[in-house]
Amino acid sequence: MSSNYTYDYIIKYIIIGDTGVGKSCLLLQFTDRRFQPAHDLTIGVEFGARFVDVEGKKIKLQIWDTAGQESFRSITRSYYRGAAGALLVYDITRRETFDHLLIWLEDARQHSNSNTTIMLIGNKSDLESKRAVSYAEGEAFAQQHGLFFMETSAKTADNVEESFVDTAKDIYEKIKQGVFDVSNESNGIKVGGHLQSKNVLPLTTDNGNNCC
Known part of the structure; x- marks a missing residue:
């Protein structure tokens, strides 16, 4: 049996934000349920x-x-288009990472699908004593720009x-709701084989004028 029968959908995500x-x-933490305190800087992607x-x-x-890093920004941009979801991350202990959010968000919205779901993440919530950005500030930024919002700790898994x-x-x-044209995998969604075989694809309003 083909491996694409083991899932209903594949959804592609991208994680963006400043270094560190x-x-x-x-x-x-999400894929392996473990925390690695010393982590090399990501080179490229x-x-x-995980299911x-x-x-x-x-x-x-x-x-x-x-x-x-800015030097890898062009590589990052090439991954926006094929992502249905994006996690935009800042560090609650470093004010500059919050101040740079608008640059990241503008980049994401310029290069990604207009229907991409974006979740704003204030990470390192376990370091409360070193907090430089309040929860209310993160929440307000998310509300202003139409994002979901959550504070997390990759260390404690919160x-x-x-x-x-x-x-x-x-x-x-x-x-x-048919917002995504799931027949077009460039939108970041792939339909599993058994859904295809049952012909239960969600209805779309594709009239040939979909955004790229």
């Missing part, structure tokens, strides 16, 4: 994957962890699962 905010640690259950559907999340799964829930809701 914990992007790779979040991915490792790293990859991880989650959303409303009884088996969904495989394919997650691209990108480098935060809200890590929820950040990935809640993003998947929103994407699946868009699939059900």
